Amino acid sequence: MQSLINLVNENLDKFMEITYPEDIFKSMRYTVLLPGKRLRPVMCLEACQMFGGKLEDAIPAACAIEMLHAQTLIHDDLPCMDNDDYRRGKLTNHKVFGEAVAVLAGDALLTFAPQVIVKNSKNLGAEKLLKILEEYFKYAGAYGVIAGQVADIESEKTTPENPEKTLEYIHIHKTSDLFKLALRTGAIIAGADEKQLDVITRFAQNLGFAFQIADDILDETSTFEQMGKTLGKDKLSGKLTYVSLYGLDRAKADLAQILDDCEKILSENGLKSDIFDQIIAKIRIA
Amino acid sequence: MQSLINLVNENLDKFMEITYPEDIFKSMRYTVLLPGKRLRPVMCLEACQMFGGKLEDAIPAACAIEMLHAQTLIHDDLPCMDNDDYRRGKLTNHKVFGEAVAVLAGDALLTFAPQVIVKNSKNLGAEKLLKILEEYFKYAGAYGVIAGQVADIESEKTTPENPEKTLEYIHIHKTSDLFKLALRTGAIIAGADEKQLDVITRFAQNLGFAFQIADDILDETSTFEQMGKTLGKDKLSGKLTYVSLYGLDRAKADLAQILDDCEKILSENGLKSDIFDQIIAKIRIA
Numbered sequence: 053m054q055s056l057i058n059l060v061n062e063n064l065d066k067f068m069e070i071t072y073p074e075d076i077f078k079s080m081r082y083t084v085l086l087p088g089k090r091l092r093p094v095m096c097l098e099a100c101q102m103f104g105g106k107l108e109d110a111i112p113a114a115c116a117i118e119m120l121h122a123q124t125l126i127h128d129d130l131p132c133m134d135n136d137d138y139r140r141g142k143l144t145n146h147k148v149f150g151e152a153v154a155v156l157a158g159d160a161l162l163t164f165a166p167q168v169i170v171k172n173s174k175n176l177g178a179e180k181l182l183k184i185l186e187e188y189f190k191y192a193g194a195y196g197v198i199a200g201q202v203a204d205i206e207s208e209k210t211t212p213e214n215p216e217k218t219l220e221y222i223h224i225h226k227t228s229d230l231f232k233l234a235l236r237t238g239a240i241i242a243g244a245d246e247k248q249l250d251v252i253t254r255f256a257q258n259l260g261f262a263f264q265i266a267d268d269i270l271d272e273t274s275t276f277e278q279m280g281k282t283l284g285k286d287k288l289s290g291k292l293t294y295v296s297l298y299g300l301d302r303a304k305a306d307l308a309q310i311l312d313d314c315e316k317i318l319s320e321n322g323l324k325s326d327i328f329d330q331i332i333a334k335i336r337i338a
Numbered sequence: 339m340q341s342l343i344n345l346v347n348e349n350l351d352k353f354m355e356i357t358y359p360e361d362i363f364k365s366m367r368y369t370v371l372l373p374g375k376r377l378r379p380v381m382c383l384e385a386c387q388m389f390g391g392k393l394e395d396a397i398p399a400a401c402a403i404e405m406l407h408a409q410t411l412i413h414d415d416l417p418c419m420d421n422d423d424y425r426r427g428k429l430t431n432h433k434v435f436g437e438a439v440a441v442l443a444g445d446a447l448l449t450f451a452p453q454v455i456v457k458n459s460k461n462l463g464a465e466k467l468l469k470i471l472e473e474y475f476k477y478a479g480a481y482g483v484i485a486g487q488v489a490d491i492e493s494e495k496t497t498p499e500n501p502e503k504t505l506e507y508i509h510i511h512k513t514s515d516l517f518k519l520a521l522r523t524g525a526i527i528a529g530a531d532e533k534q535l536d537v538i539t540r541f542a543q544n545l546g547f548a549f550q551i552a553d554d555i556l557d558e559t560s561t562f563e564q565m566g567k568t569l570g571k572d573k574l575s576g577k578l579t580y581v582s583l584y585g586l587d588r589a590k591a592d593l594a595q596i597l598d599d600c601e602k603i604l605s606e607n608g609l610k611s612d613i614f615d616q617i618i619a620k621i622r623i624a
Contacts, residue, residue: 076480076488127445132437151418152491155441156484159413162448163479170472178464185471186456193449194362198442202362205438 053094053330059107060093061085063115067168079149079157080164084122086140091263091331092230093118096238098327099252105242112172113184113237116165120192121230123161126154128201162192176241184237191233200225207292219292220261227267228260255317259332262310266335268293269303311336339380339616345393346379347371349401353454365435365443366450370408372426377549377617378516379404382524384613385538391528398458399470399523402451406478407516409447412440414487448478462527470523477519486511493578505578506547513553514546541603545617548596552621554579555589597622 064084070077093114100110129136129144130151136144146154166188173181190196204222212218235256239249272295294303311332318328350370356363379400386396415422415430416437422430432440452474459467476482490508498504521542525535558581580589597618604614 071481073485073488073492075492076484080480123445127441130441132441153488155413155416155418156487156491159409159444159448160480160484162445163475167472167475167479170468170475178468182456182464182468182471185468186453189449189453189456193453194366194446195357198362198446199359201442202359202439205442206359206361 053327056094056097056327057090059097059111060090060114060118063111064118067112067115067172075149075153076157076160079145079153080119080122080161082148083126083139083145083157084119084161086122086142088118088140090118092121092234094327095231095256095331096234098325099235099238100242101238102323102325102328103239103242103244103248105238109173109176110238110241112169113241114234116169116188117230117234117237119161119165119168120188120233123158123165124197124201124230126158126161130154133201173241180240183240187233187236187240191229196229196233197225200227200229204292212292215292215297219294219297222292223261223264223294224257227264228257231256231260231263251317251321251323255314258310258314258317259335262307262314262335265294265303265307265310268295269300269307271295272300308336339613342380342383342613343376345383345397346376346400346404349397350404353398353401353458354405361435361439362443362446365431365439366405366408366447368434369412369425369431369443370405370447372408372428374426376404378407378520380613381517381542381617382520384611385521385524386528387524388609388611388614389525389528389530389534391524395459395462396524396527398455399527400520402455402474403516403520403523405447405451405454406474406519409444409451410483410487410516412444412447416440419487419491459527466526469526473519473522473526477515482515482519483511486513486515490578498578501578501583505580505583508578509547509550509580510543513550514543517542517546517549537603537607537609541600544596544600544603545621548593548600548621551580551589551593551596554581555586555593557581558586594622 068077068081068084070081096114096117097107097110101107125139126145128134129139130146137147138144144154145157149157166185169184169188170181173184176184192198200222203218204226206212207215207218207222232253235252236249239252244252271293294306298306314332315329317323318325354363354367354370356367382400382403383393383396387393411425412431414420415425416432423433424430430440431443435443452471455470455474456467459470462470478484486508489504490512492498493501493504493508518539521538522535525538530538557579580592584592600618601615603609604611
C-alpha cells in the first residue's frame with residue numbers, strides 16, 4: 053500500500069508545477085499535496101492492476117482523481133459551505149490564500165485534472181481517453197458528487213420527507229461517486245468489459261457508503277488530534293448523518309454488514325486484492 | 339446574427355434540463371439563460387461556417403462555451419470576488435440561490451459543458467472530440483481564463499511593477515482566452531489546419547482585447563440602465579483598467595486601432611464574414 057501512496061505523491065508533485073501567476077498554482081498544490089491517505093488514487097491504480105492493466109498507465113488518471121477530490125475539499129471548506137478552518141491538521145485553503153483564490157483554485161483543478169490525463173495518457177488512444185473523460189464529467193459534476201453536495205445543503209434547509217432515502221442519496225453521491233470514478237477509471241484503463249465494470253461499480257458504491265458511515269461514526273467518537281479537522285460539528289448543527297438517524301450501535305452494525313458485502317462482491321467474482329482487503333480492514337476498525 | 343442567437347438560445351434551453359436535485363440545475367440554468375448577446379457561441383458557430391464546416395456540428399460546443407462563460411460570471415460575482423448584486427439587469431446567482439449553491443453551480447458547469455459536447459458531438463469522431471476538449475481545458479483553466487482572474491486579484495493586492503504588461507496579461511486571459519476558445523473550437527470542428535488556427539487565434543486575441551477596452555470605457559461612460567450591472571466600481575476601487583492607465587482619449591484611439599487590425603487580419607487572409615463585421619462594428623461604437 054505504502055509504495056502505491058509514494059508513487060501517487062511523487063507524481064502529484066511532478067504534475068503540479070508552479071508557473072505564473074503563482075498564487076493559483078501554489079493554492080492548488082497546497083491542498084492537493086496535503087498529507088493524506090490517497091485512498092482514491094490508490095484504488096484507481098489497484099483496480100487497473102486487478103483487471104490486468106499496467107500500473108503506469110493509470111498514474112495520470114489516479115492523480116487526476118486525487119486533484120478532483122482536493123477540489124471538493126477546497127470548496128466544501130469555504131465559509132459559505134462548511135466553513136472549516138482545518139483540514140488534515142493544516143489550515144484550509146481559503147485560510148491561507150483567501151477566499152477568492154480558493155474559489156479559483158477549485159475551479160482550476162476541475163479542468164487541470166482531466167488535462168493531466170489527456171496530456172500524459174496519449175498511449176491509451178483517443179477512444180479510451182474519451183471514455184475516461186466521460187466518466188470524469190459524469191461523476192465529478194451535477195449528476196455526481198455535486199448532486200450529493202446540493203442534496204446535503206437542501207436537507208439542511210428543510211427537513212426531508214424521507215430522511216433515510218435522502219441520506220442514502222447524499223452518501224452515495226458525495227462519497228461513493230468518487231470511489232466509483234476511481235475504480236471504474238482504473239478498470240477501463242485495464243480494458244475491463246461492461247460486466248466487470250458493473251461488479252466494480254457495485255463494490256465501489258458499497259465501499260463508499262461504508263466509508264461515509266465510518267466518517268459519521270468518527271465525527272462522534274474521535275478527537276481533533278486523531279482526525280486533523282474540527283469534529284462534532286455535525287451533531288451541533290443538527291446535520292443529517294447516519295449516526296443521528298440510526299444511532300451509534302446500528303451505525304456500527306450496518307457498517308460491518310456493508311463491508312461484509314464488499315468482501316463478498318470481490319470473492320464471488322474471483323477478484324483478489326491485498327490492497328482492497330487492507331482498505332476494507334481500515335474502514336472496519338474505524 | 340439574430341438567427342444564430344436564437345439557435346443558441348433554443349439549444350441552451352434544450353441542453354439544460356432540470357432534474358433532481360433541482361436547485362443545482364435551476365441555478366445553472368438561471369445564469370446560462372439570462373438574456374445576453376451570446377457573443378462567444380455565435381463566434382464559435384460563425385468560425386465553423388467561415389472555414390466551411392456545418393453549422394449544426396458546432397452547436398453543442400458553442401453552447402458549452404456559453405455555459406463556461408456563465409460559470410465565470412457566477413463565480414466572479416460572488417461576495418469574495420467582485421461582490422456584484424446585478425448582472426444583465428437581474429439579480430446575480432448567489433443573490434437568488436445563495437452562495438453555496440452558486441459556488442456549486444459554477445463547479446457543475448465546468449464539467450457539464452464538456453459533457454454536453456461529448457454527448458452531442460459523437461459524429462465528430464474521438465480524435466477531433468479529444469482535440470476540442472483539450473482546447474476547453476487549456477483556455478478554461480489555470481493557464482487560461484483563471485490565470486487572468488488571479489493576476490487581476492494579485493494586481494489589486496500589490497501595485498504591479500509593470501502595470502501596462504500586467505493589464506495586457508489580465509485582459510488577454512480574462513477575455514481573449516474565451517474568444518480564442520470559441521473561434522478555435524469552431525474552426526477545429528470545420529477541419530481548419532494549423533495555419534488557419536494561427537490566423538483565427540490572432541484575430542480572437544485582438545478582438546477580445548478590444549472588447550475589454552470597450553468594456554473599460556463603458557464602465558466610465560454608461561449607466562446601469564444601459565449595461566444592466568453596477569458601473570463605476572472600477573474607478574471607485576482604484577482598479578487597474580485601460581482607462582485608468584491611459585486615459586479615455588487614448589483608450590478610444592487604441593480601441594479603434596485594434597479593431598482596424600482585426601479587420602486587416604480577416605481581409606489579408608481572405609476571410610469574409612458579415613457576422614464578424616457586425617461584431618467589430620458593435621464594439622467600435624461602444
